[in-house]
Amino acid sequence: MLKQGAHSTPHRKVDRVSLDRAAAYEILDEALICHVGFIADGSPVVIPTIHWRIGDRLYFHGSHGSRMGQTMAAGHAICVTATLLDGLVLARSAFHHSMNFRSVVLFGKAWEIDDPSDKAIAFDALMAKMTPDRCTAIRPANARELATTKLVALTIDEGSVKVRRGPPIDSAEDIAWPVWAGVVPLALTPGTPVADKA
């Protein structure tokens, strides 16, 4: 289970919210990117980035010059949110339109991993996530590349999962309204690969 903290306590629609760690892992593994929130000069900043997971650790990478990487490496509080959009929920009434989605919100403080062999293992896991069929065939990172890339990790600890599934929930008096109602599923779908001409 995830730890429930001040920020992960659900305020409403409690039935859609859980602390289920397995559900959190499933969403984090399926999502190719997440959005990382941090505070810079007193203001919230939200940046999209790729993440990947080994056990209860979530990993992120960046260049040494990036503000997000520096903020994460410095151990400031962050919030990491991964969202999968699963469908448009089209009700009979405007009011009951919704989205089907699965999301994870995590809170914590990241830290930088410097050890070259730990970094190599973590970046191998990133390639296994991004391109499982090619990950042993690509040219592996060399020492210079590993040194150039900042690696930060967050222990998956405090947070929550929110899921909406299923059909629209119209009021009884709207069920006879003469309009199609239902769900249009949405999925991030791969298209035809485009080979590099280089």
Next chain:
Amino acid sequence: MLKQGAHSTPHRKVDRVSLDRAAAYEILDEALICHVGFIADGSPVVIPTIHWRIGDRLYFHGSHGSRMGQTMAAGHAICVTATLLDGLVLARSAFHHSMNFRSVVLFGKAWEIDDPSDKAIAFDALMAKMTPDRCTAIRPANARELATTKLVALTIDEGSVKVRRGPPIDSAEDIAWPVWAGVVPLALTPGTPVADKA
């Protein structure tokens, strides 16, 4: 053009970053959800939500009980980030793997819109975005529903656009490495609609 502020000044990879307002609008209109960042009790919080746009205003909705809605309505600083994932960029070297994406990051302070007719116009625009083919056929929101739903707006002013397109950029010495390289396009794709049985 968008306004460049302290938080939207690109720190690196400047060639991928712009202040192009038309590009920002295109991304905001295509993205069905965004991630809103705010500060709660000193910590960053990032929540996914639907957004929509009329002119230079971005709109968000929520219940009166939601923390995000309350924070936005109170005029605290927020960051709104919308990201479209366009492809996996599969290079010959692990190091040069990347993602094609388009993202907008906006900074500002939102405010609540209370006027019922302004709210009705804004929510009509949400339906036109979510379900253009059905938006005149659904049962419109009534006065009670409009009153129940909080509407907040953000003027699109300070922020930036970041885009990565195109093939992998491998080093010259890796071009002959014997592995497929290229781009796998990704798109959020609608599936077969599922009619509600109610």
